[in-house]
Amino acid sequence: MPWxxxxxxxxxxxxxELARDPAVFVLGEDVRVAVSNVTAGLLGRFGPERVxxxxxxxxxxxxxATGAALAGMRPVVEFQxxxxxxxxxxxxxxxxxxxxLMTGGQTAVPVTYLVPGSGSRAGWAGQHxxxxxxxxxxxxxxxVVPATPEDAYGLVVSAIRDDxxxxxxxxxxxxxxxxxxxxxxxxxxxxxAGRVHRQGSDVTVVxxxxxxxDALAVADELAGEASVEVFDPRTVYPFDWDxxxxxxxxxxxxxVVDDANRTCGVAAEVLATAAERFDLTAPPxxxxxPDGAVVPFAPALDRAVQPDRDQLATAIRKVLQD
Amino acid sequence: xxxxxxxxxADLYRVVRLIRRFEERAVELVRAGDIVGGIHPxxxxxxxxxxxxxxxxxxxxxxxxxxxxGHVLAKGADxxxxxxxxxxxxxxxxxxxxxxxxxxxxxxxxxxANAIVGxxxxxxxxxxxxxxxxxxxxxxxxxxxDGAVNQGVLLESLNLAALWxxxxxxxxxxxxxxxxxxxxxxxxxxxxxxGEAFGIPSATVDGMDPVAVLDAARTAVDRARSGGGxxxxxxxxxxxxxxxxxxxxxxxxYRPDDEVLKGRSRDPLDVxxxxxxxxxxxxxxxxxESVVDEAVAFALSSPHPDPEGALDDLYATGLRxxxxxxx
Numbered sequence: 001m002p003w004x005x006x007x008x009x010x011x012x013x014x015x016x017e018l019a020r021d022p023a024v025f026v027l028g029e030d031v032r033v034a035v036s037n038v039t040a041g042l043l044g045r046f047g048p049e050r051v052x053x054x055x056x057x058x059x060x061x062x063x064x065a066t067g068a069a070l071a072g073m074r075p076v077v078e079f080q081x082x083x084x085x086x087x088x089x090x091x092x093x094x095x096x097x098x099x100x101l102m103t104g105g106q107t108a109v110p111v112t113y114l115v116p117g118s119g120s121r122a123g124w125a126g127q128h129x130x131x132x133x134x135x136x137x138x139x140x141x142x143x144v145v146p147a148t149p150e151d152a153y154g155l156v157v158s159a160i161r162d163d164x165x166x167x168x169x170x171x172x173x174x175x176x177x178x179x180x181x182x183x184x185x186x187x188x189x190x191x192x193a194g195r196v197h198r199q200g201s202d203v204t205v206v207x208x209x210x211x212x213x214d215a216l217a218v219a220d221e222l223a224g225e226a227s228v229e230v231f232d233p234r235t236v237y238p239f240d241w242d243x244x245x246x247x248x249x250x251x252x253x254x255x256v257v258d259d260a261n262r263t264c265g266v267a268a269e270v271l272a273t274a275a276e277r278f279d280l281t282a283p284p285x286x287x288x289x290p291d292g293a294v295v296p297f298a299p300a301l302d303r304a305v306q307p308d309r310d311q312l313a314t315a316i317r318k319v320l321q322d
Numbered sequence: 323x324x325x326x327x328x329x330x331x332a333d334l335y336r337v338v339r340l341i342r343r344f345e346e347r348a349v350e351l352v353r354a355g356d357i358v359g360g361i362h363p364x365x366x367x368x369x370x371x372x373x374x375x376x377x378x379x380x381x382x383x384x385x386x387x388x389x390x391x392g393h394v395l396a397k398g399a400d401x402x403x404x405x406x407x408x409x410x411x412x413x414x415x416x417x418x419x420x421x422x423x424x425x426x427x428x429x430x431x432x433x434x435a436n437a438i439v440g441x442x443x444x445x446x447x448x449x450x451x452x453x454x455x456x457x458x459x460x461x462x463x464x465x466x467x468d469g470a471v472n473q474g475v476l477l478e479s480l481n482l483a484a485l486w487x488x489x490x491x492x493x494x495x496x497x498x499x500x501x502x503x504x505x506x507x508x509x510x511x512x513x514x515x516x517g518e519a520f521g522i523p524s525a526t527v528d529g530m531d532p533v534a535v536l537d538a539a540r541t542a543v544d545r546a547r548s549g550g551g552x553x554x555x556x557x558x559x560x561x562x563x564x565x566x567x568x569x570x571x572x573x574x575x576y577r578p579d580d581e582v583l584k585g586r587s588r589d590p591l592d593v594x595x596x597x598x599x600x601x602x603x604x605x606x607x608x609x610x611e612s613v614v615d616e617a618v619a620f621a622l623s624s625p626h627p628d629p630e631g632a633l634d635d636l637y638a639t640g641l642r643x644x645x646x647x648x649x
Contacts, residue, residue, distance in 0.1 A: 049455065055478075055481060055482065055485070057478035057482065059444065059474065059478055060443075060444040060447070060478030060479045060481070060482050061482070062444070063441065063444025063445050063448065063479070064444045064448035065448060066444070066445050066448060067433070067445035067449040067450070067451070067452070068448035068451055069448070070433050070445065070448070071383070071448070071449040072452060073448075073452050073455075075448075090438065090475075091441070091444070094438060095436075095441055099434065100635050100636060100637060100638045101419055101635050101636045102419055102424040103416050103420060103424070103426045103428070103635075104414070104416035104417030104418070104419040104635060105417070105634065105638070106426055106427070106428045107426075107428050107433075107638075108638030109638070142637075142641075163638040163639050164637045164639050192641075238641060238643065241644075276648055
């Protein structure tokens with residue numbers, strides 16, 4: 001079977017949806033020359049009317065997408081840098097997200113916000129290394145963080161077809177992942193459906209985005225001492241609580257690894273829900289970035305604030321001992 | 323000034339009068355507690371909405387502001403359902419989910435009033451781009467106040483609209499104050515200068531005269547429909563009432579009494595009313611009175627929305643999040 005890279009999966013999803021639905025168009029900074037590589041070849045296939053380069057006006061072009069969506073289009077907005085979402089938070093959370101309710105259901109706002117390269121890319125420092133999916137989950141904006149090329153394809157397709165705004169965080173740490181995939185099997189992945197990547201019976205590890213691959217490696221490492229199940233929510237809002245409940249029912253133990261700041265993060269929400277709903281046989285644990293972390297520049301400092309495999313292995317061992 | 327038929331003058335006057343009486347009755351309903359949260363009265367600025375919307379086709383679209391009742395009514399929304407929305411009733415335009423600051427009627431091209439100053443500008447540009455791409459000749463109007471001209475997103479949107487020659491009218495209602503801050507204390511340069519900087523034809527008109535606004539809006543609409551791109555119209559007007567009805571109790575003072583008296587001395591009702599015969603004016607006044615009476619009766623007799631459905635329509639797809647008590 002052919003190899004599909006994560007980047008190519010994003011590219012293929014955009015191309016397939018542009019071909020399928022004339023209402024779809026892509027806009028953002030440097031999308032015509034495809035600086036992020038995600039829109040490569042789309043200008044030639046679909047033309048400048050559907051692959052639109054914008055000035056460096058994040059607030060305006062994000063609001064512009066809302067207006068185009070209100071008029072029947074399905075815009076895909078690419079953000080080269082995750083922190084640009086802070087500039088456009090007003091336009092996404094306070095405008096696009098609120099239109100359906102505020103108008104009493106008169107309109108939908110089917111916009112997809114695509115962030116290829118969220119989280120730390122070594123050496124990009126404080127303002128280019130955030131991974132702010134938790135903010136959007138908190139606000140109630142549909143938010144996906146695919147871990148694999150197949151899921152990246154399937155979730156982008158579903159996001160574009162969804163009638164609500166959806167933010168797609170493609171982690172920088174996953175962009176180089178490749179998978180041996182039969183292209184004919186690529187298909188939409190439903191929003192809100194988690195996936196068990198590895199079955200286990202002693203502990204459930206909830207891993208988000210690129211950390212799924214770290215969790216799988218740690219599960220392999222610990223294979224002699226523990227049977228680790230790896231649960232990938234894929235969508236962080238709405239979260240697949242029933243899928244996680246099924247997993248925890250089998251294992252009775254829970255660890256969450258979440259590459260985001262600790263307070264009010266997705267890991268915090270998973271643990272809170274576990275406390276309310278799940279019968280755990282041991283206190284759960286989470287591995288996250290530190291509270292309020294700003295990613296420092298020097299590579300060793302950058303790595304120091306990201307969850308790593310040792311921390312995860314330690315957390316799993318501790319939960320298994322309790 | 324363009325020649326208008328007696329019927330056209332009467333139509334403009336009817337809209338001005340409708341907005342005025344609607345707002346006056348709405349303020350009474352605020353005082354009576356029937357409208358919760360207060361309103362931003364449009365009183366005094368009626369000529370802008372009436373004149374600009376008279377230049378539009380039914381399928382053109384508008385976006386509005388926190389002070390938006392006038393635009394919504396001028397674009398043709400049913401006064402009964404607008405007032406019911408202000409009163410938070412299930413029969414309101416937005417089924418009681420939006421209120422005074424978010425009134426919308428998508429069937430009439432009213433893409434919503436918006437409570438964040440300047441935020442409607444890029445939305446309007448996006449809707450205009452979609453119209454241009456569809457080639458249906460529609461134009462989009464962004465109404466905003468003098469406060470919005472200092473928002474970066476508005477300036478970014480002027481740039482986009484000019485760059486892509488979008489069929490947009492940027493209609494600035496300069497009522498002299500951004501909440502309580504006078505234009506002289508807030509705006510460096512000029513408002514039309516904002517447009518001219520981007521190569522957008524920009525004009526200042528008498529915003530107390532609906533015919534002057536209509537004239538300027540027609541020129542701008544013709545330019546937009548024929549592919550000539552956006553225009554900016556600064557309508558110099560005066561807000562007769564408070565920024566928001568909370569001022570009626572808070573008694574903040576920021577406008578000198580003589581300024582208010584002078585501002586109110588030129589009333590769009592009289593400017594346009596003087597163009598009608600006394601008999602016609604009385605006839606329109608009586609019609610409007612019955613429309614507004616009917617709206618008040620409708621709003622106050624309408625059911626309140628069911629709290630069970632508070633978050634109906636939060637998602638267009640019908641997604642339901644978890645309830646707040648964890649059930």
